[in-house]
Amino acid sequence: MLELSGVSRSFGDRKALDDVSFTVRRGRLTGFVGGNGAGKTTAMRIVLGVLSADAGTVRLDGRDLDGTTRRTFGYMPEERGLYPRMKVAEQLAYLARLRGFERAAADRRARDLLERLDVTERADDRLDTLSLGNQQRVQVAASVVHDPDVLVLDEPFSGLDPIAVDVVQGVLVEHAASGAPVLFSSHQLDVVERLCDDVVIIAGGRIVAAGEREELRDRYTEPRYELRAGSDLGWVRDVPGVRVLELAGVEAVFEADEATAQHVLSGALDRGAVHAFAPVRPRLAEIFREVIRDEAHAATATARRAKKEVAA
Amino acid sequence: MTARQVVPPSEGRGALLVAEREIGAQLRSKSFIISAIVLLVLVLGGIIAGSVFSKQGSGSAQGAEQGQGNLIPVAVVEDLQQQLPSLPGVRIVPVADEATATADVRSGQVNAALVPDSGPAGVRVVVQDSAPTQLIGALTVAPAVQVLNPATANEPVRYIVTFGFGLMFMMAAMTFGATIAQNTVIEKQTRVVEILLSAASPRSLLGGKILGNSALALAQTAAIAAVAVLGLVVTGQDDILSLVGAPLAWFVVFFAVGFVLLAAMFAAAASLVSRVEDTGPVLQPVMLLVVLPYFIVVFGNQSETLMRVASYVPFTAPVAMPARMFLGDAAWWEPVLSLVILAGTAYAVVALAALVYQRSVLRMGARVRLAEVLGRRHVAA
Numbered sequence: 001m002l003e004l005s006g007v008s009r010s011f012g013d014r015k016a017l018d019d020v021s022f023t024v025r026r027g028r029l030t031g032f033v034g035g036n037g038a039g040k041t042t043a044m045r046i047v048l049g050v051l052s053a054d055a056g057t058v059r060l061d062g063r064d065l066d067g068t069t070r071r072t073f074g075y076m077p078e079e080r081g082l083y084p085r086m087k088v089a090e091q092l093a094y095l096a097r098l099r100g101f102e103r104a105a106a107d108r109r110a111r112d113l114l115e116r117l118d119v120t121e122r123a124d125d126r127l128d129t130l131s132l133g134n135q136q137r138v139q140v141a142a143s144v145v146h147d148p149d150v151l152v153l154d155e156p157f158s159g160l161d162p163i164a165v166d167v168v169q170g171v172l173v174e175h176a177a178s179g180a181p182v183l184f185s186s187h188q189l190d191v192v193e194r195l196c197d198d199v200v201i202i203a204g205g206r207i208v209a210a211g212e213r214e215e216l217r218d219r220y221t222e223p224r225y226e227l228r229a230g231s232d233l234g235w236v237r238d239v240p241g242v243r244v245l246e247l248a249g250v251e252a253v254f255e256a257d258e259a260t261a262q263h264v265l266s267g268a269l270d271r272g273a274v275h276a277f278a279p280v281r282p283r284l285a286e287i288f289r290e291v292i293r294d295e296a297h298a299a300t301a302t303a304r305r306a307k308k309e310v311a312a
Numbered sequence: 313m314t315a316r317q318v319v320p321p322s323e324g325r326g327a328l329l330v331a332e333r334e335i336g337a338q339l340r341s342k343s344f345i346i347s348a349i350v351l352l353v354l355v356l357g358g359i360i361a362g363s364v365f366s367k368q369g370s371g372s373a374q375g376a377e378q379g380q381g382n383l384i385p386v387a388v389v390e391d392l393q394q395q396l397p398s399l400p401g402v403r404i405v406p407v408a409d410e411a412t413a414t415a416d417v418r419s420g421q422v423n424a425a426l427v428p429d430s431g432p433a434g435v436r437v438v439v440q441d442s443a444p445t446q447l448i449g450a451l452t453v454a455p456a457v458q459v460l461n462p463a464t465a466n467e468p469v470r471y472i473v474t475f476g477f478g479l480m481f482m483m484a485a486m487t488f489g490a491t492i493a494q495n496t497v498i499e500k501q502t503r504v505v506e507i508l509l510s511a512a513s514p515r516s517l518l519g520g521k522i523l524g525n526s527a528l529a530l531a532q533t534a535a536i537a538a539v540a541v542l543g544l545v546v547t548g549q550d551d552i553l554s555l556v557g558a559p560l561a562w563f564v565v566f567f568a569v570g571f572v573l574l575a576a577m578f579a580a581a582a583s584l585v586s587r588v589e590d591t592g593p594v595l596q597p598v599m600l601l602v603v604l605p606y607f608i609v610v611f612g613n614q615s616e617t618l619m620r621v622a623s624y625v626p627f628t629a630p631v632a633m634p635a636r637m638f639l640g641d642a643a644w645w646e647p648v649l650s651l652v653i654l655a656g657t658a659y660a661v662v663a664l665a666a667l668v669y670q671r672s673v674l675r676m677g678a679r680v681r682l683a684e685v686l687g688r689r690h691v692a693a
Binding site: 045048049050051067068070071072073075077079080081082083084085086094095097098099100101142143146147 | 318319320321326329330333337499502503504505506507508509510511512513516674676
């Protein structure tokens with residue numbers, strides 16, 4: 001398990017990370033979600049040791065990370081980049097050798113990976129002669145060529161063509177299945193929602209929500225229900241304790257407490273067939289918007305208070 | 313998850329891998345190979361040209377030795393033959409007396425005739441119209457010279473050798489320093505550096521760069537030295553070698569350490585900027601330290617005090633100390649002490665460069681200020 005606790009980092013006067021704590025469990029995909037400048041990249045760089053933290057610790061399976069352990073991690077930086085004038089397979093093998101692979105083993109792994117990613121025929125070409133899509137695949141290969149023990153990918157899907165997206169998804173799922181903690185950030189919340197077991201939401205350098213995806217959805221579920229029946233649902237409006245949010249003939253979305261909702265359900269059954277009845281659970285995008293908004297409110301309030309104190 | 317068998321390499325081994333890549337990439341670059349060949353050809357050409365010019369200067373003596381094929385026929389009166397020194401370049405035609413000799417000259421059978429004379433030379437040269445310089449030169453007896461206070465090297469050689477040390481150091485430092493700087497910025501510009509940093513420690517990356525390029529610089533300098541030696545031997549100027557030998561060996565040692573010092577500064581300075589176009593201003597101070605030893609040695613080699621100081625200052629020592637040794641005014645312990653100072657400085661600068669590199673290499677965009685990088689806000693990783 002990868003564990004960040006109390007990690008802070010400033011650049012000049014700007015606090016990029018403020019007491020950040022979260023965990024990435026082995027065998028699970030953890031999505032790291034936040035707006036631009038929220039601190040995702042900084043946090044990932046600190047995990048990789050590419051940046052140092054001002055305070056706080058990063059541990060793997062309870063042990064503080066040292067340089068040697070970090071070298072076993074796989075990393076895909078947001079700023080993509082490899083040697084443009086170096087041959088593809090040679091480049092990948094070099095990265096594996098830097099991590100401790102012997103020359104022959106490194107070369108074998110590089111070529112196997114290129115075959116899996118369907119770029120075998122370009123293995124001995126210079127990287128800058130490849131199409132953008134193929135360069136992206138090589139970049140993916142570069143992050144896993146050394147069979148990493150922990151995988152951290154910063155916006156792995158941004159700028160990918162649809163086929164490459166599938167390839168990256170495959171790599172992520174496979175690595176998680178092999179027992180590695182996998183952390184990746186993304187703006188594409190639908191992808192995160194589809195893929196992730198766990199979600200961490202960061203805003204303004206602070207973690208605002210974190211946990212299992214389903215548990216988070218439950219936590220942010222409002223007492224809201226969806227009902228689809230065989231006949232018109234206009235009568236629901238008149239049930240005491242119900243606030244109808246949407247009503248379109250045989251479909252309705254309403255707010256009510258648990259008991260009232262069950263009462264509505266039995267009423268609907270009395271009137272005929274019921275095709276669907278379920279609590280409405282928020283999508284990740286909705287949760288994200290909500291926590292970000294709350295965070296913004298809190299921040300403005302704090303700022304206002306601070307201003308008043310200064311004025312007083 | 314199964315236990316991983318692959319253990320990340322030590323920093324030293326990582327540096328070797330980085331060095332290997334640097335060297336490989338450089339050797340595959342056409343421009344590098346071409347410029348190296350051009351340089352070697354220039355050196356060889358210079359030496360050959362030098363030998364041709366120096367032979368023109370001392371043409372008579374050496375020309376005579378070379379002219380074995382076309383000996384000048386000279387009639388010599390038999391009485392005179394025993395008294396004469398050996399005459400190089402001259403074919404002696406013995407004749408009975410002065411009259412026969414004069415007749416032979418007149419008829420053109422011989423170019424000149426040597427006949428007895430009552431003057432101080434004891435010999436007279438009889439010629440048709442003008443005397444062959446070769447013969448006169450051969451007859452001229454140079455007095456033996458006893459030198460009481462010999463100079464180690466004459467003035468032009470002294471100048472050329474110190475100039476050569478300075479030029480070699482400056483050229484290599486400029487070429488490979490610029491390469492290091494460029495590679496550092498390109499890694500930053502192409503963003504590959506972030507992946508590299510996740511794969512190897514900054515010290516390995518910087519150390520490997522310094523190591524690889526220093527090895528190349530040393531190899532190129534050694535190749536130049538080898539070509540120079542070869543050229544001197546082939547053109548028969550190998551007497552210079554005995555003078556240059558020991559200082560040259562010391563020069564190689566000083567060069568190796570001195571170059572590490574400069575390479576570290578080039579890499580650290582380059583890591584402050586994000587684009588190749590921006591390297592100019594940050595490299596300027598480093599460039600100055602490269603050019604400095606050259607000018608000090610070239611223009612200051614007459615001043616013993618200046619040279620003595622320069623031979624201990626780490627940046628000028630690689631050129632000034634071998635030059636002083638060549639001029640014969642350095643005691644045996646002086647290069648050792650100077651080398652210790654140089655090595656100590658190099659060690660400190662490499663450590664400092666690693667710090668600068670580590671802290672600035674990921675900062676894209678505007679140029680990073682040195683003071684900012686070395687300031688208190690940073691906590692070492």
